[in-house]
Structure formats: C-alpha cells, structure tokens
Amino acid sequence: MCELESKNLRNWISKYNIQNEISKVAIIMAGNFPLAGLHDLICVIMSGNQVIIKPASDDKILINFFVEFLHEKFPDTKHLIKISNDKLGDFDKVIATGSNNTFNYFEYYFRNKSTLLRKNRTSVAIISGNESQTDLELLSDDIFMYFGLGCRNVSKLFIPEGYDLNILKEKFKKYNHIVNHNKFYNNYNYQKTINTMNGELFIDGEYFLMKQSKEFAPPISVIYYDFYNEILEVQEALKENKNQIQCIVTSLQIENSIKFGEAQKPKLYQYADDIDTLDFLLTSS
Numbered sequence: 001m002c003e004l005e006s007k008n009l010r011n012w013i014s015k016y017n018i019q020n021e022i023s024k025v026a027i028i029m030a031g032n033f034p035l036a037g038l039h040d041l042i043c044v045i046m047s048g049n050q051v052i053i054k055p056a057s058d059d060k061i062l063i064n065f066f067v068e069f070l071h072e073k074f075p076d077t078k079h080l081i082k083i084s085n086d087k088l089g090d091f092d093k094v095i096a097t098g099s100n101n102t103f104n105y106f107e108y109y110f111r112n113k114s115t116l117l118r119k120n121r122t123s124v125a126i127i128s129g130n131e132s133q134t135d136l137e138l139l140s141d142d143i144f145m146y147f148g149l150g151c152r153n154v155s156k157l158f159i160p161e162g163y164d165l166n167i168l169k170e171k172f173k174k175y176n177h178i179v180n181h182n183k184f185y186n187n188y189n190y191q192k193t194i195n196t197m198n199g200e201l202f203i204d205g206e207y208f209l210m211k212q213s214k215e216f217a218p219p220i221s222v223i224y225y226d227f228y229n230e231i232l233e234v235q236e237a238l239k240e241n242k243n244q245i246q247c248i249v250t251s252l253q254i255e256n257s258i259k260f261g262e263a264q265k266p267k268l269y270q271y272a273d274d275i276d277t278l279d280f281l282l283t284s285s
Contacts, residue, residue: 031056033146123247136171138261179207188221
C-alpha cells in the first residue's frame with residue numbers, strides 16, 4: 001500500500017487538470033481477487049467525482065471495510081462514496097469490469113452512458129534462459145498469487161527452444177501449499193483427469209499442469225507455454241494478441257514489459273487495459 005503515500009498520489013495526479021465539474025460515476029467491480037476494483041475507486045476519489053459502488057458478491061466484505069475506513073478517517077467522503085447492493089440508479093458515467101460475455105451485456109445496457117468497459121485479459125512471461133533463481137521464484141508470484149485469478153497473473157510462458165521445463169517445475173514449489181485449497185485442488189484434479197482421458201500431453205507439477213498451447217487463457221491450475229527460436233516470433237505473437245494481454249513480464253528488453261515479481265505490484269499510473277482511467281473521469285460526458 002506504499003503506492004498510496006501522499007507523495008506518490010501527488011506525483012500521479014500532477015499531470016492532470018482536476019476540474020470542478022462533478023459527475024456521478026458507477027463502478028461495477030469484478031470479484032476475481034480481493035479489492036479488484038480498488039484502483040478504480042481511488043481514481044474516482046482523486047478526480048473529485050462522486051461514486052456509486054456495485055461490489056462483486058465475492059468481495060463485499062473488504063470493499064465495505066475499506067469504504068467504512070475512509071468514512072471514519074475522512075468524514076467528507078461520506079457524501080462522495082456510496083455502496084449499492086440494488087439496481088444502479090442515477091449516474092453519469094460507468095466503469096464496469098467483467099467477462100467477455102458480460103462485456104456485451106454492459107455495452108448494450110449502458111449504451112446511453114459514458115463508459116469504460118473491460119473484459120477478460122491475462123498476462124504473459126518471456127523466459128530468456130538466463131534467469132536467476134530469484135527471477136524464477138518471483139515468476140511463481142506472478143503466476144500463482146491470488147490462485148492465478150487476476151488479469152495481471154501470468155498464465156502463458158514463452159520459453160526458448162531446448163529449455164528444461166523441470167527447472168520451472170522445481171522453482172514453482174514455493175506455492176505448493178495451495179494444493180490444500182479445496183477449490184484450486186479440485187480444478188487441478190479435474191484438468192488432470194480431462195487431459196489424461198483425452199490423451200493430451202502435459203507436465204504434472206503436482207498442484208498445477210503445464211501444457212503447450214498457442215492460446216493465452218488456460219483454465220485455473222493450468223499454465224500454457226510455447227517454445228520460440230527467435231524473440232521476433234514472440235514479439236509478433238504479442239502484437240497479434242495485444243487485446244488479450246494485460247502485462248508482459250521478462251528480463252529482456254521488450255516494449256512495455258515489467259520485471260519478474262512486479263505483475264501484482266502495479267503503479268498508480270499503470271492502468272488496466274492501458275486505458276487512462278483518470279483521463280476518462282476528467283473528460284466531459
């Protein structure tokens with residue numbers, strides 16, 4: 001939470017023209033991991049707008065706690081932030097995050113509103129073969145933190161041809177405790193059974209599977225990987241699938257990439273889907 005220190009907040013908003021015109025902004029939050037909609041809420045607060053929060057059913061407790069904390073420490077926020085468990089009413093703008101299916105629903109339902117809509121994305125990592133042990137352990141954080149449920153979680157690996165995948169299997173043991181989580185373990189067992197019955201090749205990490213695929217979004221407990229000979233192959237794949245990718249994690253000099261271990265530590269200015277949320281909030285409807 002050090003990103004929320006006063007200095008960082010001031011530096012972040014210094015490039016924006018904060019206007020006096022106030023909009024009512026509805027935020028429909030995702031619930032795939034704890035406080036998934038926190039950054040959107042912070043953006044609305046910093047923009048000086050009012051917000052109506054529609055929390056996800058799986059994340060109501062933490063969001064309610066955070067809002068109550070703000071109300072207690074900063075009483076002025078009581079008229080700026082409201083939580084709604086009912087149908088959304090009067091608002092000017094909406095930020096909505098959901099699946100690819102709900103995206104189409106959002107587009108239609110909010111067709112007469114100013115919208116910032118997001119759908120499914122995932123993150124990738126590019127391995128050069130020269131990573132340190134620390135790099136690979138940090139990569140396990142990027143993959144398994146929050147059970148791999150966030151759009152910033154790495155779910156696809158680009159690996160140089162000839163790389164020993166057992167190296168990854170060994171370094172990922174840092175997270176073998178999640179095998180004790182019933183829902184995750186059920187996903188792992190299900191995917192292992194289905195792939196075995198279908199005669200599909202995979203590497204069994206004892207609590208995760210690694211499977212070669214051109215796709216980017218595997219089921220929970222599965223990591224997709226693909227081999228490359230030249231880094232240009234990877235860059236082309238990233239370009240072709242940029243609308244599916246949230247983060248690129250690597251130690252290589254790749255445009256818009258971040259370092260190992262940084263996927264779940266976004267800066268205030270690193271916006272989801274690379275859409276400037278503050279700019280959206282400060283633009284007239």
